[in-house]
Amino acid sequence: MKWSKKDLLGIRELSKEEILLILDSADSFKDISRREVKKVPTLRGKTVITLFYEPSTRTRTSFEIAAKRLSADTINISANTSSHVKGETLKDTARNLESMRPDVIVIRHNMPGAPHMLSRIVDSSVINAGDGAHEHPTQALLDLFTMREKKDRIDGLNITIVGDIAHSRVARSNIFALRHFNTRITCSGPPTMIPPDIESLGVHVEYDMNRAVKDADVIMMLRIQKERGGISYIPSVKEYSIIYGLKAEHLKKAKKDVIIMHPGPMNRGVEITDEVADGPYSVILDQVENGVAVRMAILYLLTGREA
Amino acid sequence: MKILIKKGRVIDPKNGRDEILDIFINGGIIEKIDKNIREKVDNVHVIDASGLIVAPGLIDMHVHLREPGYEYKESIRTGTMAAVKGGFTSVVCMANTDPVNDNKSVTEFIIKQAKVEGVCRVFPCGAITRNLKGEELAEIGEMYAAGIVAISDDGKSVKNSETLRKALEYAKLFHIPVISHCEDEDLSKGFVHEGKASVMSGLDAVPAIAEEIIVKRDMAIAQYVNSPLHLTHISSGGSVDAIGEMKRRYNQITCDTCPHYFTLTDKATLSFDTNTKVNPPLRSKEDVDAMKEGLRNETIDIIATDHAPHDVTSKDVEFNIATSGISGLETAFGLSLALVHEGVLSMKTLLKKFTENPAKLLKLPHGELTPGSPADIIIFNPDLEWTVDRNTFASKGKNTPFHGWNLKGKNLLTIVDGKIVYRDPAFK
Ligand SMILES: [Zn+2]
Numbered sequence: 193m194k195w196s197k198k199d200l201l202g203i204r205e206l207s208k209e210e211i212l213l214i215l216d217s218a219d220s221f222k223d224i225s226r227r228e229v230k231k232v233p234t235l236r237g238k239t240v241i242t243l244f245y246e247p248s249t250r251t252r253t254s255f256e257i258a259a260k261r262l263s264a265d266t267i268n269i270s271a272n273t274s275s276h277v278k279g280e281t282l283k284d285t286a287r288n289l290e291s292m293r294p295d296v297i298v299i300r301h302n303m304p305g306a307p308h309m310l311s312r313i314v315d316s317s318v319i320n321a322g323d324g325a326h327e328h329p330t331q332a333l334l335d336l337f338t339m340r341e342k343k344d345r346i347d348g349l350n351i352t353i354v355g356d357i358a359h360s361r362v363a364r365s366n367i368f369a370l371r372h373f374n375t376r377i378t379c380s381g382p383p384t385m386i387p388p389d390i391e392s393l394g395v396h397v398e399y400d401m402n403r404a405v406k407d408a409d410v411i412m413m414l415r416i417q418k419e420r421g422g423i424s425y426i427p428s429v430k431e432y433s434i435i436y437g438l439k440a441e442h443l444k445k446a447k448k449d450v451i452i453m454h455p456g457p458m459n460r461g462v463e464i465t466d467e468v469a470d471g472p473y474s475v476i477l478d479q480v481e482n483g484v485a486v487r488m489a490i491l492y493l494l495t496g497r498e499a
Numbered sequence: 500m501k502i503l504i505k506k507g508r509v510i511d512p513k514n515g516r517d518e519i520l521d522i523f524i525n526g527g528i529i530e531k532i533d534k535n536i537r538e539k540v541d542n543v544h545v546i547d548a549s550g551l552i553v554a555p556g557l558i559d560m561h562v563h564l565r566e567p568g569y570e571y572k573e574s575i576r577t578g579t580m581a582a583v584k585g586g587f588t589s590v591v592c593m594a595n596t597d598p599v600n601d602n603k604s605v606t607e608f609i610i611k612q613a614k615v616e617g618v619c620r621v622f623p624c625g626a627i628t629r630n631l632k633g634e635e636l637a638e639i640g641e642m643y644a645a646g647i648v649a650i651s652d653d654g655k656s657v658k659n660s661e662t663l664r665k666a667l668e669y670a671k672l673f674h675i676p677v678i679s680h681c682e683d684e685d686l687s688k689g690f691v692h693e694g695k696a697s698v699m700s701g702l703d704a705v706p707a708i709a710e711e712i713i714v715k716r717d718m719a720i721a722q723y724v725n726s727p728l729h730l731t732h733i734s735s736g737g738s739v740d741a742i743g744e745m746k747r748r749y750n751q752i753t754c755d756t757c758p759h760y761f762t763l764t765d766k767a768t769l770s771f772d773t774n775t776k777v778n779p780p781l782r783s784k785e786d787v788d789a790m791k792e793g794l795r796n797e798t799i800d801i802i803a804t805d806h807a808p809h810d811v812t813s814k815d816v817e818f819n820i821a822t823s824g825i826s827g828l829e830t831a832f833g834l835s836l837a838l839v840h841e842g843v844l845s846m847k848t849l850l851k852k853f854t855e856n857p858a859k860l861l862k863l864p865h866g867e868l869t870p871g872s873p874a875d876i877i878i879f880n881p882d883l884e885w886t887v888d889r890n891t892f893a894s895k896g897k898n899t900p901f902h903g904w905n906l907k908g909k910n911l912l913t914i915v916d917g918k919i920v921y922r923d924p925a926f927k
Contacts, residue, residue, distance in 0.1 A: 204699065282816070282817060283815060283816070301817070303817040303818065303819040303820070304700055304701045304702050304771065304818060304819070305700070305702070305771030305817060305818045306817050308770075308771045309771065309816075309817060323701075324701055324702075324819075325701035325702075325703075326700055326701035326702070327701070359701075361701060364698075364699070364701055387693070387697070387698045387704075388693065388694075388706075389693070389694050389695045389697075389698045390698055392695040392698065393695075393698060393699070
């Protein structure tokens with residue numbers, strides 16, 4: 193199949209075929225990153241702008257490396273949402289950027305729907321690099337890529353997602369992606385961090401962490417979103433780490449070959465202990481490496497689409 | 500001016516009328532309603548209404564005309580032009596202008612401006628509290644003397660229960676309703692309904708109980724002090740249940756809902772279209788069904804628009820920071836006629852919620868076709884299909900989620916005080 197969409201705004205809009213197309217493309221791009229000369233001319237002459245309204249060194253760098261390995265020119269723009277009074281700036285910024293004729297704009301924004309708004313204004317392809325608590329599609333795709341790489345399959349997996357589900361765009365995008373496959377998804381975390389209607393997305397809720405990790409093939413830990421007021425949903429970080437922090441003892445209840453994922457950055461000692469984060473089951477660094485490959489695949493597909 | 504409306508199907512819920520009749524209007528008054536009126540006088544403008552419905556002009560008890568202070572969003576002129584186009588001959592304008600309508604000078608300004616600029620009747624609603632702050636009572640008596648027909652802090656609830664109690668007690672002096680916007684502000688720090696759609700969009704959400712809790716509190720206070728209370732723009736099924744239950748025990752409760760609450764679900768917000776952002780938010784399918792049932796079983800007395808026009812820059816931003824509201828006057832009747840086409844309401848019952856019921860609540864001498872009463876009349880075609888085009892709105896507010904929708908039923912002619920103030924191009 194061929195890619196036909198102008199943008200990558202969310203997993204919600206993707207079909208299973210489109211998800212698999214990205215994952216399969218990422219397979220070949222991963223090889224490039226492991227060569228001595230990590231560069232191909234695929235996107236030579238193309239311009240990729242990263243427009244970040246929220247600081248994120250990790251995701252921005254990953255996109256930038258992906259673009260550079262494909263020989264695209266990259267420009268970073270960091271905008272400050274606190275300075276954009278009433279939000280006219282996003283529209284104005286979009287119009288300004290569009291007049292520079294970029295091929296792709298990667299946007300991160302603290303408000304859901306901002307990439308959708310951007311995509312309506314510009315002709316360039318828009319990639320959502322995280323919009324508030326809504327979606328983080330490239331993260332979910334790299335998570336699926338990592339699961340498939342480590343488990344040779346996605347179908348049949350028991351996946352447990354632990355933490356602030358309500359405010360997590362990573363959880364949302366992963367759920368949207370995983371429900372295309374025959375998986376069992378369990379969400380766990382304090383009841384204040386689990387939205388009342390989450391089960392309508394086809395997931396199970398298990399507040400008890402010990403039961404939630406039982407027989408898990410994949411345990412995905414989420415960060416407490418301090419910047420989204422995450423702290424006000426729990427009495428204290430200390431109490432949270434006691435009840436929901438992932439510790440070595442939890443792994444004994446999971447499948448023997450369980451993998452531990454985390455979208456980063458981690459609050460070590462809070463949602464995950466050092467022992468687990470750095471232990472043999474952790475694939476957290478693989479996720480980072482795969483992030484570049486998946487983003488290369490997406491840039492390639494978006495810029496190569498037939499007009 | 501003398502007008503003779505011939506052969507229309509006259510439906511007037513107040514007088515229990517539904518038959519083919521002629522209406523003769525003279526000097527702003529309905530002079531005669533009868534079969535086959537033959538006036539021999541000269542200078543009579545004859546309107547052939549055969550095949551059409553003739554009804555009392557609609558009354559919208561909840562609009563925002565934005566003047567004074569926000570004329571760039573709407574003015575009394577443009578708001579009333581939108582009203583008559585939509586079939587409304589009377590509107591009640593809310594107090595959240597700048598300055599707030601919390602004293603008689605603002606009330607007088609609105610009334611004076613409406614006389615000069617308005618094309619339909621405008622009845623101001625005064626604030627309950629000074630500057631809508633929820634603290635001290637506004638000068639309700641002076642505003643009443645100047646012409647307000649109700650009081651409301653619409654835009655927010657009166658947070659302090661003691662203040663609301665005083666307002667309900669004090670308003671008894673003037674026999675005017677207290678109109679309550681029901682929203683627990685601590686529970687409503689969000690932009691959309693809390694439900695499946697918000698789980699998908701990640702937008703900060705407001706649970707239905709944020710409305711229901713205040714509905715119940717306000718009704719409890721009203722019952723305790725034995726005052727009338729009107730609950731406006733009700734959106735949740737839980738509220739309808741609570742109101743229905745209270746109405747069986749206490750007969751001074753009334754409520755309204757708006758067309759968008761029985762037409763759209765929260766699914767519409769998944770587009771991140773800021774025109775779907777309203778307060779209270781669009782709710783679930785179950786709530787929409789409950790609105791229809793509430794309208795059918797008469798728990799919901801009135802349909803109002805909550806016409807909330809906004810300028811483009813207030814809406815052309817990210818969902819979180821967009822202002823709430825729909826420019827509703829020009830689509831309300833068309834959307835509501837769907838209730839008749841779907842078989843939810845009879846035509847007479849629908850019209851009752853737009854005419855007799857609001858007139859009764861506000862004690863207005865309108866909303867009826869009675870000889871001797873003011874000639875506020877509309878003529879509409881319930882079956883005419885048309886497409887909503889916001890670019891043709893008379894309102895300055897082009898903020899509608901219904902742009903491009905096909906509606907069935909349209910107002911064609913509006914008469915206010917015996918004068919034709921709107922004639923649709925589709926009316927030959
Ligand atoms: Zn309101």
